[in-house]
Amino acid sequence: MSTSTSTTPQRARGTGGTADDVVAALVGRSNRLGSDPRVTNYAGGNTSAEGVAVDPVTGRDVELLWVKGSGGDLGTLTEQNLAVLRLDRLRSLVDVYPGEEREDEMVAAFDYCLHGRGGAAPSIDTAMHGLVDAAHVDHLHPDAGIALATAADGEALTAEIFGDEVVWVPWRRPGFQLGLDIAAVKAANPQAIGCILGGHGITAWGGTSDEVEQRSLAIIRKAEEFIAARARSLGAHPFGDVRRGYEALPEAERRARAAALAPVVRGLASVDAPQVGHFTDSEVVLDLVARERLRALAELGTSCPDHFLRTKVKPLVVDVPASASVEETVVALREAHEAYRADYAAYYERGAAAARGRGEEPPAMRGADPAIVLVPGVGMFSFGRDKQTARVAGEFYVNAINVMRGAETISTYAPIPEAEKFRIEYWALEEAKLQRLPKPKPLATRVAFVTGAASGIGKAIATRLAAEGACVVVADLDLARAQAAAAEIGSADVAVGVAADVSSEAAVQAALREAVLAFGGVDLVVNNAGLSLSKTLFETTEADWDLQHDVMAKGSFLVSREAARILVAQEMGGDIVYISSKNSVFAGPNNIAYSATKADQAHQVRLLAAELGQYGIRVNGVNPDGVVRGSGIFASGWGANRAAVYGVPEEKLGEFYAQRTLLKREVLPENVAAAVFALCSSDFSHTTGLHVPVDAGVAAAFLR
Known part of the structure; x- marks a missing residue:
């Protein structure tokens, strides 16, 4: 859209330059106001600005209103979050307004006032901005302002605090009529800079973006100062005394x-x-x-x-x-x-x-x-x-x-x-706004706890589950790596990293406590943490045996037991998935400790499926094989040892494993992650005790 300013004073009112300048000033003001929790809450309030642009159809100047669209947030507002409407058409709606009983119909009428594609969908508060005779309007929800708006004698207090500079507007549900009310209040009180909306918040107006911002902040500061002064003079806490025994715990x-x-x-x-x-x-x-x-x-x-x-x-x-x-x-x-x-x-x-x-x-x-x-x-x-x-x-x-x-x-x-x-x-x-929300992803509302998730298969699983809508707890022995992996997956609203030595009961309990405090509970547990030492029977020491069993057999048991306590308490069912191995059913050379502990994990799946089914908890397993790329186990020396056993260069190990499969395909961490997602999806709602091979087809490992 081409932009230009007009020389007509009324139409150039408050533009401060081109239409681009108006929008930039509005976005900047909105971000400043929205980033301060004392000024407004997340996604609360709305701001607007009037300006002039060239209508690309007629080539003439047209007055426009830019206003925060439905569902936007001031603190993160961008130009794309603004609704753009023609002021002449918006104000003409006054002539066809059918009255308060039918004012909801006016929201649909806003669509006929849009300029071009119109940007974001107009919100219910659009009338408040378009009908008030001011180039710039802020509607905000500051705590101090709402405290005044919800005070029993808020009208009298408004007059006491602000005189005639800020006017009281009685409660009215947001809508076209409220916009008319505020417009009338401003017209009747030319000295006023804003109003207190009973039960709701504040609205301020000004001739420039800077002026309305300063007026909004001035109203808020004055209300805050008045409340603080009254608080100092009170002889008691407004919420009463602290009850004995109800004090905060350490x-x-x-x-x-x-x-x-x-x-x-x-x-x-x-x-x-x-x-x-x-x-x-x-x-x-x-x-x-x-x-x-x-x-x-x-x-x-x-x-x-x-x-x-x-x-x-x-x-x-x-x-x-x-x-x-x-x-x-x-x-x-x-x-x-x-x-x-x-x-x-x-x-x-x-x-x-x-x-x-x-x-x-x-x-x-x-x-x-x-x-x-x-x-x-x-x-x-x-x-x-x-x-x-x-x-x-x-x-x-x-x-x-x-x-x-x-x-x-x-x-x-x-x-x-x-x-x-x-x-x-x-x-x-x-209700219509709720119906417009995107369809939830398959794992929406579910909380996943994935062990050994800072790298390799575990990280791929955590990434896939988050992509399918789950909140993910990345649990790993290395806290820094767990937190880094979580940050790669998404914000703290999507993923968090926690330390988890799965061989320690206390550490497992602490990690799951952090998961519960982060997201409220746990629904989906993936026992993935593991390591391997490739040694012959005679080279395998007692320490080698104990280490692998502590991490995988004992670790899976501890994680499953502590997670099951949470799942049972929630009474929401859930999933436990073991990342076992083809080696749990296939006998290969030089890995007795690893294969034995994988067989232990595989039988845990069956045992827990039988025990936890009464609670709606499904327990299944995945048996991968030959996952070389991205694997922490292979990178730690296992790959070199297995390559030596099979007589191939280590860098060719993935290709070697692929050629021995029926499908001749290399298995990647993402393939294992896909199997975990499938097992936890609604498509497998009636499946428990299952082991899914993800090995590209190893006939010797077929389950019988």
Whole structure:
């Protein structure tokens, strides 16, 4: 698109240069505002700018609005995340607006205002930006601003803090009517720089990008300063006193308790749909869960639409002292979960009945499990369809805690009514947004724990499972290499690296604790860690025998046992896969210790399949052969020894192995990874106790 500026003052308003300049300034402002959690939460709020560009069809100047599109995040906003609309057409929608009862229809009407392909899909807040008579508009969700917006006497406090510079706008669900309301408020208050939106957040406007940014920050700072001043004058904590016995446990004990509880919590949060978990034990969370008013405040729920869409209207509270045992806490958790589900179902029925009374048919209930679980002395568990969603849900509830504390400091926390929360949560537009989400990948919501995953076959497996949607824990003896491999696979929302000496019970337990704290639990375990020493019977020492059995036979047993405890506690089924070997069934020369321990692993598959099937846990194995390229075992000297045994150059060993197979194909780590994925996919949901050869066809190793 060609860009140019216009000499007409009104049409050039706030452009600050070419259309490219306008967009660059908007993106920069958005990134600055979105990167500060005090200003707005992840994916929350929206920003806009008006400017002039040349219409490529007519060659004439056209006024445009660039505004953050639906689902975007200010902190990471790029030009591609902006919706681009013609202002004349957008403002003409006022003439055809059918009224508040049908305002949802206006979102579809935005599509007819797009300029060219229009960029990102316009959000529900587009009207707020296009109808307000200002070249630049910011709508944000700062904790201090929402604290004021949810205070019982927020309107009076707004006047006390800002005078007539910031105007109060009563709660209204986001939409076209709210845009009209704000436009009218600005028109009636030419001295105002912005407004507080009851129960929601703040909106500011300005003639330039710099001006609106400074006004947004000024509103936030002034609200923060007012709350801080009131806090200093309070004689008591707004959440009440710390309850005796509910204080935060010491860090090591706290994290151990969290790891013990996490699988149970995750299983309960996944009754309706599998979830990934996140654990938070920040000072803000630990302070709330220790206070007298925890249950009363939690019951009020969150207010800002962005908050409860992520966290549900309220959290589940496990109201037991930190001194309670894990077993006592689990009993209380199960009872609280049962009550939570009944309460949520009743909330849904009340909201659905009201909707039907308005002639609307609400979407089906999406699930009655909690997204936020609060445990005194321990912290907060949050859940979502993936790790990022779970983490962000926790961040949003921290925002909600800050809001509640601020509102209770200056007044009384008074969130929007339950009926309004339901209208937001089960909004047809919100349902449509959910339906537009990409289809989940095959292993979405599943957490994989792969041993020996810093290189070779293990790394290929971890990489493939992550590509299929799983969260992956890369476990390896070398922590630095595990972390480096995880970083190659993806962000910490996708993969983490942990140290794991599988021959040590304590080390295995510690590694799985880290996995549980990272993602809420474990669903898919791959016993891949291994090593080999190629020696004759007479050369094999007791130490050689013990080392290989400690890592592979004992190590697989320890990992499977500790992982099975988690899988059983979750009550979500799961998979355990052993990377055994063709050597588990084939007798070859000069590898008695290696082959014997692989045979041990192969029989563990059968034994555990028989024992764990009652819990819905499948146990299968993969028998590779001749995986030379990328193999840590071959690189450590095994390759040279095997090459010597077979009388071929080491660099030709892969080709040698390929020629002795029926298919004449070299086996790569990725081939083993493909077999692991297949075994853990829904296509093999009825298969357990199976060994899959991945050896390109070695007749002597056929299973009988």
